[in-house]
Amino acid sequence: MAADTFPKFLDSNAQSRGNRPAIREKQLGIWQTYSWKESRDEVVTIAHGLAASGVSRGHRIAIVGDNRPYLYWSMIAAQALGAIPVPVYQDSGAQELAYVLDHAGVSFAVVEDQEQVDKLLEIKETASSLTSIVYCDPRGMRDYDQDFLQSISEVKRAGEAHKAANPGFYGEEVSTGSGEDTAIFLYTSGTTGNPKGVVLTFDNLISMSEMSVKLENIRHDEDTLAYLPMAWVGDNLFSIGQSYVAGFTVNCPESQETVLADLQEIGPTYFFAPPRIFENILTSVTVRMQDASRPKRWLFDYFMEHARNVGVRILQKESVGLGARFKYWLGEILVYGPLKNTLGLTRVRRVYTAGEAIGPDIFDFYRSIGLNMKQLYGQTEASVFVTMQPDNEVYADTVGKACPGVELRVDPNTREVLYRSDGVFKEYHKNAEATRETKTDDGWVHTGDAGFIDSNGHLKIIDRAKDVGVLNNNSMFAPKYLENKLKFFPFIQEAVTFGAGRDFTTAMISIDIEAVGGWAERHNASYASYRELAAKPAVYEEIRKNIEQVNADLADDPELAGAQIARFVLLHKELDADDGELTRTRKVRRRFINDRYESVINGLYDGSDKVHIEVETIFEDGRKGVSAADIAIMDVTATSAAQLKKAS
């Protein structure tokens, strides 16, 4: 019988590939390897230990901490007993943690270290259901004598005794479990309101794991780095789902701070990261190259230029001249190869990114040096996979085609993307209303994202559905899509666009002081402050060129051609989370900005070429001040479809 739960997959892996590495952890500077057989032994012992402490079918077990083998094992041990693991973001504050624990009805918690124990002790008084806490790292725990606290080694000792007394217990418990059982609760951080607990079954996770393993030809000898939060659905799918289905090795980094060094040591064959991480890596490469000696810099620039020209085409197996191929081969030896080695991406066969839009420059950089980077689109509610880019059909601005077994459609009225698959979640825990709103009776799930399917059959996500509006010329207005396009230019730090219910689109832009400052230095333009730099006509001119490029891009797309930006203004200050203009994750807070910059928005639409603005700013020490300025407004020309035709 085919395995239908993760504990059953563990059993079969322990039998079929018992001595192959299942999970590694770097401890005291050295990678410790645990085989599938050893992993199973650990899980069995922990499961017995948990059972001895009173955990049984249906109990909820919170898992809090960084990616550690013991936490993964505890999750599987809980599942073996029919209990439901509830992984929680390790950096969430006590209040959020308390909400999740209480909402999920958690009675047991397995946590990494003293830090997490302290947090749980703080909320234990309010989270009445929590009765017992297990910690993995005993450091600093010497003076804790609460009787509901035990270390993982104590649990294991109790497990050994329990196992000796009940030898057949584990096997029976595992065989009782089935695919329809709830495998896990995953809490998604909503931008509004309390997090919702997504209930996923084994069938959900395993069907999507099997689908992706087959689709992407994932083998048992892959190595991955488990560094993204255990509470995130992706980690459950990559580090447990796919690993257990395909039988590959998961590597746990030493600490959050050492991830890049660990990446280099492990050299994963399969790597996932959100765009932000790829951006950071590229920035650090650029900065280090700027400090390198002149010959090295020349070599790097020369071959990167070549890679930009032909790298992507070579990767996609398109026809490229012999000379260019030879030069690329030389570049591989001199630049690309060593660079990939430094980044730990030499062995990597697949690189995935998802979560938000990735800059085309960044995307092309990685692809041009021969990394098969692809985008995918997914949700917790879908057990990750909705769409993925097939090999050789990779574009920076799409998220790919529907995965096998996933049905996809776009609501013609709201433009909202909907999908249906075997991975679709069972329900939101204790929230029938939200479940009804999100999941239709026949299984379609509302993503809340607006998008459309382009001429290649690829899905393009443009914005949150509720933010998408319509211009008076009936053109679709997708603010975030425009803003992302603007922000991909190095000079533009943040952008806010307006247009819903208006005659044309306008943009409010704050410049990137470092990039523009560097530009000013090279062009001998002196400035004393951000405000002075942002007011320079030459800077306006540069930004205008950027916007015109965006407009030309938009003209290409019949859906969005009418939303070209007509006027813009450069703000005298950076948009700042301290002032409440952005969230802490740097998302624009539209309603707040609409109120605060009302005068600017009016100026953008009433045709004036200058506007006076006065806003209150909050300094880092909490003091308040008023910043006032007269700022100029500039017009931008739109690209018409006719022009576009002429150009091509």
Next chain:
Amino acid sequence: MSATERQFGDVLLKVDNITLRFGGVKAITDVSFEIREKQIFAIIGPNGAGKTSMLNVINGFYHPQEGTITYKGNPRQQMKPHEAAETGIARTFQNVALFRGMSTLDNVMTGRLLKMSGPALRYYHQKLANLPVINYLTYPAMWFGDLILDSLYWGPYQREEVKHRKAAEEVIDFLEIQSIRRTPVGRLPYGLQKRVELGRALAMEPDLLLLDEPMAGMNLEEKEDMCRFIIDLNHEFGTTMALIEHDMGVVMDISDQVVVLNYGRKIADGTPNEVQADQDVIDAYLGVAHEADLEEK
């Protein structure tokens, strides 16, 4: 944590009537105190009170003109710093004194040097040291032989290296400096350099750890981290520590016993609470230029 609840061991270090003079200047006059095992012991006082001189006397760098120091039951008047190190006294410095071009790991490994002697040299120490005739010849030969075999990273030499590396890694883990393991310390911010210096001292597995202003020049967060390490060290491993510190808040929070020096003389000795209530101490701090320090309390 109240000092009365805590249990301390025997007297580890006893300072008896120490007087230290530089020419005509008396840096320390007739100071006596005792440091017990497992204590966090603090020496405080205004600038120029003789605190660092006192540490330098304890680890043998300065030789007092009068008085004796009894360490682990052995009285002595003079000692060389390397002898102090060999008997288990480690220290950190007011101004960071690390090998700036070397990585964090290598710096911590230098703390293990005293514990490293190759298998050949160990054999010599155990079996051959009493043979006077060949002494002169064998010692360098053994030493040189160890050096050569060590550089080949072979057999017992490899095991030796692994053993010390493991000890160093435990220190790195304890201090949470894994991410800078391979970074040259010269490139690190000051607060981290201080932590690496503590790491090097810890790698010696000292019986007595002397900390000269471990928190000087740190920001609040770095200070909190350092306090936690000091307290953890003391609780987990029972390390005895003598520290000099200017931050009164820190001293009063973490110390078990405080000695106050002023113009080279001891003016108070007791638990933090006793010392804070002492009129001489208040006068010393208020009378001189250190109002701010006291106000913090």
